[in-house]
Amino acid sequence: MKTATTHTTTASALAAATAPTGKVHPLLADLPPAAPALTSRAADVLQQLEQAKEGQDANYCAFLDLVAEEIRKAGDSPAVLDNVLALLSPKTPCTAYAWCVKTGDHDEHMNACTSATCTDAYGREVLSVNLIDWGQGVKVGLLDLDLTPGEARDKLAELRTHLDHIERLIALAEQDPTRADQ
Numbered sequence: 001m002k003t004a005t006t007h008t009t010t011a012s013a014l015a016a017a018t019a020p021t022g023k024v025h026p027l028l029a030d031l032p033p034a035a036p037a038l039t040s041r042a043a044d045v046l047q048q049l050e051q052a053k054e055g056q057d058a059n060y061c062a063f064l065d066l067v068a069e070e071i072r073k074a075g076d077s078p079a080v081l082d083n084v085l086a087l088l089s090p091k092t093p094c095t096a097y098a099w100c101v102k103t104g105d106h107d108e109h110m111n112a113c114t115s116a117t118c119t120d121a122y123g124r125e126v127l128s129v130n131l132i133d134w135g136q137g138v139k140v141g142l143l144d145l146d147l148t149p150g151e152a153r154d155k156l157a158e159l160r161t162h163l164d165h166i167e168r169l170i171a172l173a174e175q176d177p178t179r180a181d182q
Helices: 040-052 058-074 078-088 149-174
Strands: 016-018 024-026 129-133 139-142 145-147
Touching: 040 058, 058 078, 139 149, 145 149
Parallel strands: none
Antiparallel strands: 016 024, 129 139, 139 145
16 A cells, blocks of 8 residues: 655745756746737737838837837837837927927927918818928918018018909999999
8 A cells, every 4th residue: 555645845846847858947936927919900910010120220119029028018009109209209398489389398389370260162271371390490381382571472462462353343242333423
């Protein structure tokens, strides 16, 4: 009759198991917690990140690898991508111009475009205008032109003259056509 032998094992003894080949394998207790399963969306994003690395420099590839690693840790991509976008475009206001609507570090400046309150027959805005600085000084975007402030004032004078002409035409249209002395 055989008697059962009881073995006590310490935690350190469970830290590794030796394979018959002599190679030491860590046991489950010593492995980091498993990452959550990847969603199909995350798998698609990871594939796109790999494709985006083709032909890129080492720094860009390293950045994409960091993003991919975070997606693998999270199991899904939206939160990770939201964090990446927040890092890439912080919401700090423009330090060059108070009127600039761009945030974060940027070299091209613009304010919100304003238009006349009426639209043309096709529903398009008319007389859109905004301020811009593409690195050559502040310009006024008017009539699809990038004008200096002086040029914009000249165009505005032309428009005022034209509006006065429109006003005269409207007055003519309002006159009674039956009166010959007009």
